[in-house]
Amino acid sequence: MEKRKLPVLPVAAPPEGSRPHAPLGEGCFLGEEELPKAPALKEALATIKNWFRAQSLWVMAYGTGCGAIELRPLTTARFDMERFGMAMRPTPRQSNVLIVSGYLATKSLKRVIRAYEQMPSPKWIVGLGSCTINGGMYWDSYNTINRLDLYLPVDVYIAGCMPRPEALIEGFKYLMERVKKGEANGWHHYLENLDWYKANQKKLITDWNLPDYNW
Amino acid sequence: MTTTETLRRRVQLWFGPQHPGITGNMSVQAWLEGDTLTQGITHVGYLHRAFEKLMERRKFIQSFPIVCRICVPEPDTNEYLLAAALEELSGLDREVPEKALWIRTLVLEMSRLAAMLQVLGGHVGSMGLGVVPNWTYTLRDYVLDRFEELTGARVYHMYTVFGGVRRDLPEGFAERMETEVLAKIEAKLPVIDNAIFDSSVFRKRAIGVGVVPEEWADEMGISGPVVRAMGIPRDTRKDFPYLKYPELDFEVVTTTGSDIYARAWIRRQEIAQSVDLIRQILRRMPTEGPYCAKLPNMLTWTIPPGQTYVRAEASRGEMGYYVVTDGSDKMRRVHVRGPSYVHGVSLLERLIPGTNIADLSPLMVSLQTCPPEIER
Amino acid sequence: MKTIIDDIRARFSVEWEHEQRADLAQIGVAPGTVVPLLTWMKLHTPFVQLNHLSVVDWLEDGEFQLTYLLTDPHGHRSLMVCTRIPREEATMESVHELWPQAVTYEQEINEMFGIHFPGSPRQGVPFILEGWDDLPPMRRDFDTVAYMHAHHPSRPGREHVDPRVYVGKVFGERGYLHDDD
């Protein structure tokens, strides 16, 4: 697994009462642990698993920001993302791709975190548009975050303001490639560094009332 | 009634922000009795980017890339209004060349067309009919293709600036507009009619639902398709004429019923009207001449103190900009008054009691609530 | 427009008036005059529609300007009624009983500028912000950049050289009227 670069930000000690999460398994197949553990087989299994995952990215229908306007053409006839095995799902419980379509207001960030945590693993985040990278147009706004990766693990960024549907398709193809190679491991990173993420989130969201991450 | 009974009878439900039926990123806190809504409160702020605050610390020219973000489906109204307000306050309005006025009218009408195609798809989409959005979004995309050709971008055009527009019409634009957009839309409209307005499913869910009483029109300042669906011919393009609209030949579309069906019908008619207007504009537009006035150095431009309110007809209704300048190189205050501010909050909250939960989403689409323009 | 302003002048004291366009006039009145004026206008003139309610922060003068935009929807003209109230503990009479949608405007102004409208139903209820614990953000003394630096870190590693300063340094720009400190 590729080690991801941790963004540098001074963080206080892990917040009190953060519940330890379940040990990180290799995957999310039911009963996978019972399978024979020969390394070659394990590797082959992982490849197959990743290939399947890449072919069925289900996107949560949550237009968090203005980039959502280009998601509609993507889901409808002209750019038709279903031919790539992707579909919009109405609820986080059925999705494994969260598209953060641009800037996030603090108020939205809270909902996005909640939605992300409700998604079953494996799950990936696509940062759509420049404002997820470094604040973009709204860099000096008091109400929008500048870096999404401080709060949630981002697997792919698509630069643009806003990126066209074709750029989104390229972004998703890139995500699929990374999933196939087993490199898109944002959700692992989130779990491994949960305390760091939670501290960042709580530093910004002062009226914190979300349940602990329990998936 | 005991507390338990109250609880049994009354359920609180958050409709959005993460909900496939919500219009944009907003939410309605709703109370239900059975499947009937008894009360609803609109919650916005999920998209609050503080445009007005940011513009107070940006120079005039730097403000104009930011205003188009206030309404994503229809950015050009914002660009035009900011330009119009500042031109009026600076006296630059007298220098805007003829051609620029025509191009601005064209751009506004194109953006109305794109937005109405989108919302017409939304009308049926919100009822779970997935076929029509596939057409209307594609048709909208054809309009966006022309926008891309004209302005250099698909969604955020950043095209209308003080003094005119940023680029001339490309060679052969009118022909491509006709063959690749207008003709295709016109060919598709009867099919859409069949699939929407003749569909018993749509009729059953739309007729008589979400009726806005006529008395509310004046005091609440309801505008756009919502007011025209009441039979009131109110249209900023006619009432407060701007740009080249007085020279164009069109009638305000009205119908009666004031329900979701009527509003969808108005939009369907206005799509045809826009198509016709775009043809008129392209036919009458001068081919020669400058497209932008000579501008002073935008890095140091100052505007004398003053305040004004300008308005234009967006697809959703009357959009207004209140701009105050204080003689410096930045705006003292800019306040954007989108139609959704009234439609999406006060009007929606007044309409919710008695509505079926399943009709909330179509209702919101029919009011065309656009949350970013409420919270800005 | 002239007639309506004359009518107003006959009944209320008007501090100033200005005709911005043929269809838009502006008048300034004292804060106490606003509600009686608006009530009269809604009941007795065609200006029945409250289009807009906005605030301008004149920080230097220590005042807020409230602007009410009334529209005559059939005569197609508008009147801007402006008034100024002190910034300190700013309070203004509510107009929500005249126009129900004013509640939203007043709620937002209360949140964004900290102006209180006694009697207006949603005062103090957050409208746009959530968990906000700073100055009302639209006040001009609230510094959004400072807030951004404190709360929303940017991606590090960017360095900018201002050409004006750089050229001066490289080519040895100096001054002789003042000693360098």
Added chain:
Amino acid sequence: MSLKNTLAPFSAWMQAFSKPFTVPDEPGVRPGAPRYRGWHINDRETCIGCGTCAEICQNVAIDMVPVDEPTKGDSGLRPKVDYGRCCWCALCVDVCPSGSLAMSNEYVWVDHDGDAFRYTPGVDEKPWDGAELGWRKDEGFDIVDHERVPMGHLDPEERIHTWAEVVVGYTEEEARREAARCVECGLCVAACPAHMHIPDYIAAIRDGDDVRALNVIYDNNSMPEMCGKVCTRRCESVCSIGVNGDPLAIRWLKRYVTERFDDLKSVLDVDVERVGEGRKIAVIGGGPSGITVAYYLAIRGFEVTIHEALPQLGGATFFGIPKYRFPMPSLEKQIKLLEDAGVKIVTNHRVEGDELRRMLEENDAVFIGTGLMKPYRLGAEGEDLPGVVYALDLLRDKNIGREVEVGERVVVVGGGNVAIDAARVSRRLGAEVTIAYRRRIVDMPADDEEIEDAEAEGVEIIPQAIPLRVERTDDGRLDFVWGPAEMVPSDRGRPRPKLIEGVEHHMVVDRVIVAIGQSADHSWMPPDIAEKVADAKGWITVDHNGMTGHRGIFAGGDLVNDTADAISAIADGLRAVEGIQRFLGILPEREETEPEIPVITVR
């Protein structure tokens, strides 16, 4: 529900037979429109590093980063774009004064690393470099003002009958409007020999704060009113707005401010320690360099005496520049400032013999700024005939008030500012004037505006004309004989004129005015000192402090620099102001260090 309403929607099935809308999934993406706003491209060579793109970017997405060596007219900085901030508004492209910045129509960039989205267009290699399509600057749209506020001039017909100033000067409104055109890039500061704080005083003028502007101007130029009228304005030649338009009228703006105040001392806010109390400095030559040294040392408490051979201070700006360009009251104002600062002025005093030696003993340092006073000779037969005069003599005699007479027809030989001045003065004295110049008009070292003005006043210019000889005619006039030249390439850069043999043109004139340059004259110095100060050819070289080969003798102005303009002389003076203080141990010796790059961390 009618049957129609039940059946009608099924007509949608007909669409199943129509052509699909879907854009096929083919390798490569659909290209953006011809004027699509995609990733930036920049022409590294054309870019001048003015940073206007960074200035206008409302998202602070552009950093200027050092890439090339800074030169005059190019800061060497290049824009680096952060695509985590960019919003593709292309204001940077539309504002770009040099027109180097553009956008390609490529729009796909995906990465998993958020730090990757930055590059310097034109420097970091990208697949879209050299893209042919994309957003480009368009002629019909400008967000900077490329048109200068026109300067009023006296009508040419009128002005040849008067000695009044030709240039009218900006009104307050015009000055503010012109100043508002500035983008404050600072490239002009590099080009100005004195490195005046040009953007700062232009900003002050724009803001309506003329007092501040005047103080900024006097911060490193004690003769700005002269510069405001006659400066050679190297600043304007590198002005970023001037790359594709009219440069800022920097000179006219300076003129506007300096003309607004009569009592300079009361307006100037001088705040320096009087470190020179009790020290004496002698300045020989009252030209711009000498005046600069005198003023800035005097305000520091030095006891300064200026020795000037002519009846008035000012040097070449007094005796060489005609009054219709630089009128006397403007000069007197400068001299008044010097007197107010406590400078002792000795005029009509030519330093000669052993006087320099005595001065060296009596003073802590001596500054020489005597200029170039010995005209070059024509080198053609007949140049000693009466009626062949030197332009400098003519201008000086006119300026110090002697009676001057040039007859009806005059030919001026030369192409510099002195030649033009002589021509225009002769015009005002009532003569028909022709200028004969060896090279082409574009090669003339004179100011373009001067050439235009001269032509407007009816001066005829004959380019590529080589004087052959001057002969006396029977009726006592002069026959100026010249031959045409052709331009041939030269290994020294600019083409060289070559005489076309066998062709001769004749021109009968009353005066032949020679204006082909001057050289230094060191005959006034004691020979042993002159030997140390100047080389055999008479050239003076100075060190970084402005000191000559002789201890305690500093020099500047036309003597030292090869540009021979007033602002360079002022720059030399400023160098000597610091150099003298270092020499006397008041300032520490300068350390040779690389200037620190003023980096701002962008957050």
